[in-house]
Amino acid sequence: MITKLFIPKLGMTMEKATIAEWRYRHGDRVEKDAPVLVIDTEKVANEIEAPTAGRLVIVASVGEELPCGAVVGYIAETEEAFAQAEKGGVPATQSADAVTTAIETGEPTPPLVAREELPECALGERLKISPLARRLAKEQGIDPKGITGSGPGGRIVRKDIEAAGKDATANTVTAAAAPMVPVASSGHAAVGGKRTKEVVPLKGIRKVISDHMQLSHSVSAPVSVISEIDMTEVIALRERINSKVAPLGGPSITFTDIFVMAAAKSLKRTPILNSSLIGNEILIWEEVNIGFAVSIQMEDGKNALVVPVIHNADRLSLLEISTRRKDLTDRARTGRLAIDETAGGTFTITNTGTFGPWWHVQTPIINQPEAAILGTASIVDRPAVVDGSIVIRPIMPVSLTFDHRIMDGAPPAQFLNYLNEMLADPQMMLV
Template sequence: MVSELKIPKIGVEMQSAVIDEWDIDDGSQVEKGEILLKIQTEKVTYEIESPDTGYVKILGKEGDEYDVGSVVAVIAESQEQLERYQQPNNGVPQEKNQERYHEENHSIEQENTLSKLEQEIRKKNRKVKATPLAKKIAKGMGIDLTTLSGTGPGGAIIKRDVFKAQENASTTKQEESGTAALQTHSETELDKLVAKRSPLKGIRKTIATHMMASLQTSAQLTDINEIEVSKLVKFRKELNEDLASHLGFTISFNHLFIKAVSIILKELPIMNSSIIEEEVVQWKSVNLGFALSVEGGLVVPVIKNVDQLSLNEIATKFNDLVARGKAGILTADDLSGGTFTITNIGSYGGYISTPIINQPQVAILGLGQIKEKPIVNENREITVGDLIGYSLTFDHRLIDGATAGEFQNKFAHIMRNPKLLLVK
């Protein structure tokens, strides 16, 4: 019996995943329930267990993206069964980059499409000691690796050797391939300046994709301002002096900010909306996400129905999500369904930012560090007060300046009158 290990569907929004890391070696024996690999979805990293006991053939490659349902490994009861399963056209993963898979595995289908000359070169190159990248570059340039000498470890042909061969060949026909020679030279010179190369993958690739997609999707505008929060600072101090020992934890500024925004979104529901295709969708629930820095990147856990929670309940749920986020055990549900997002850059000393909207939401609130700064009071006297820098990025397709201003006025009012956090 041979079992297929497929990319599972984790959450309704999941379409694909990137293989972060295999925890076992190809061909090794594993037990049912043993962790085989880690995958990175658009939301979070998951560990995938073996469905059976047996021997593993790895098909999926680290750093590559696969659709849900793609076969990334097979587990056989015996090594003999595994070998029979590996006959041509068996166990081919449904990888998005099928061309790369077939190329690296010398598929018969691709081989038949090559010209006789290309086939001869590839047959020779397979017998030569060369890195996979050098082979790939040589194939693209039509260079016969058997004519080259390697300068890599153990005499292996490396990328530099292939580029050097192309550069030397170009000198004999400068008029025809002057441009190609220049490009080759530039590549060689660039390599001398590079300290390290690494693929953009996992959570960093997900963040990069989402950020670019967000900017290309909506018309984003950012309002920047600051608010005096001296009363809020005092309020928090008094609250913790009275309640910290009873609660078992201290109330943080993040707890207060989340409570304030939950009140505003209930009063200003247009800010708790999304634009989906040609429709404006106003959500029933207020589900507030907050940016959380974790190892390797950033995630956005979501507090569901936050407008129905007390300050104490918000603090408890927030602390739980942060703890599980740092431990890497957030679920897809923890990271989905958000209708508005807060990001606090004050934790690393930031004061003002221009945050990018978490699609398909229509706004994100960025909060900075609270600083003691000179202010002018109502008597036109200069005093020292506590100020916080903030920024509201909103989708101008739906939110106009007046609506954004109303949100900011409500937020400033609560910050200057923090006892409202206990009665609303």
């Protein structure tokens, strides 16, 4: 038996990955669930575990970039299978009996019926699954990703879904997409004396977010600074613009749009916040590409976060920023973002304004490999001191998390100063 190792699809927009490291050598024996290789995706490194025990056959070498679904190696259970896998082949699954029948009768056997010859591999990112199996998987709540298909070309067919459904521990569900946690079919299992109500597998976009957040805190030295900005002028400006733009059919300008513009302009003046620490170098980026966090609802009803990027935000007008932000948000919510639209960010804004005034102070986690992230929250009427007297003003709390490895306190202070200047008095954005 030969089991394929392939690049799993770990995120909605993930298309490819690079082989970062093989943890075993060609021909080594690996145990089931042992981390066999590490792949680098757009955002994160992932360990791929062995779906089964056997001898490792390496097909793709370190540094190779491959699409999701591409075969990177095999695990062969027997010596015979090892020899076969080394030749790059997996035995054809067609019925030997069928061939014999034809030979015995001596009748010609033109290949009249379309047949897929070798279960070569699922090239490209599409999951090979029969329509029936796809429907059954959906009905039974089984994630077909990672199920090893027994049909021609590795296609997942009805019996594979039935087997996965029957197997309570769902060993078959893990397959080569190793980072996936086995799906417990019924829940209610006791863990550490506590009964579970539901088991949510850590996989797909949740897994990507999880790894990404963990990575950020494990590699950076985050410091969060909290501030407050008087929004009186921004509110007035927004109303003024919208009353003029709306009759012309233009998009409604949101606070986020104004924050993107102000942040972009502030970043131009404090370039160190628009940088990345890679290896032993701090790379200060020419472009100002601002990502903004969008909460989306997944097919399973769970929420997830994606960060589309507005490229060259410093060169765009408010209207252009608004149009692009709206388009990206819409497509993020319908799962139609292209991979490069979530890539290339140099700074991120997370606006929690819609969460309400109870969400006040926050410490956002830096979106690696960026240097800082800005959190903007709900605008609330508060007492403020203006010209020596206490008045009610709409105040917005802002939080800036920066990476202390890259900079000390002065640049973030400067950044917040510029930001405050531009939001408290939007005319300063012209300067």
